[in-house]
Amino acid sequence: MTVGPGWYMTLAAALFSIGAIGMLVRRNALVMFMSIELMLNAVNLTFVAAGRALGTLDGQVSVFFVLVVAAAEVVVGLAIIVAVFRTRATASVDELSELKG
């Protein structure tokens, strides 16, 4: 029995769904961030699996770009979380209403 690309895609779909659920349910900004990382990694898995099935390295190159964007996002996002925490002493997104009209 061989493990086809569909198997990896299914795993990636499950990981993405779990990440999306976490993003919607949790209120701790840090955990929401980790859920986003889960979704990004699910996409990386599809890139690698598809690249393998199609016999090309472009999938793996795409993973690098996703990785760079994820790293940049983590840096800025965590800086925002720390900045918010310093003024409001909370990491809960429900307690932040400064931008409310």
Place this chain on the structure above:
Amino acid sequence: MVELVLFVITAVAALAGAVTVVTARNPVHSAMGLFGTLFSLAVIYVVNLAHLVAAVQVIVYAGAVMTLFLFVIMLIGVDKAEDTSEHLPRQRTLVAVLGAAVGLVVVALIVSGRFVWVPAGGGDVEIPNGTVQAVAEPLFTTWILAFEVTALLLTIAAAGAIALAYFKRGLIREEHE
């Protein structure tokens, strides 16, 4: 056969880690769950001959990004319990149904064979061997512009993070007075 065994083990580990991220009360436990998922995915990449991607996954994601996460968790404290009451009525039920629906649709698409895997040349393909040299070749020829843009993006992100961390509230105003 080896690939099947490895896939089952890593898939179970990755899913368990992902569920831990979402369900754990303590953010540190969430971080550990994410670490498990990232590491399992690195094993899957090795199985798929994506050697460089696997190495980068461990070094950058499981190493640098997770360390950054843990630093921030320690910085802002983990002793505060998260408010778990539902501000929106039936939020959890709704999200669970929506999430399950999204997952089911994608899985159904895959299982039904709507994604057809035919390479440009047709027929069987050789699994591309993702060594450093092999990945660098398209990265520095075809995708060189995108590569340079990522350098710009990282510079902007670093500058933005420093700006956010450096200027405390009111500091800018005081400097102008």
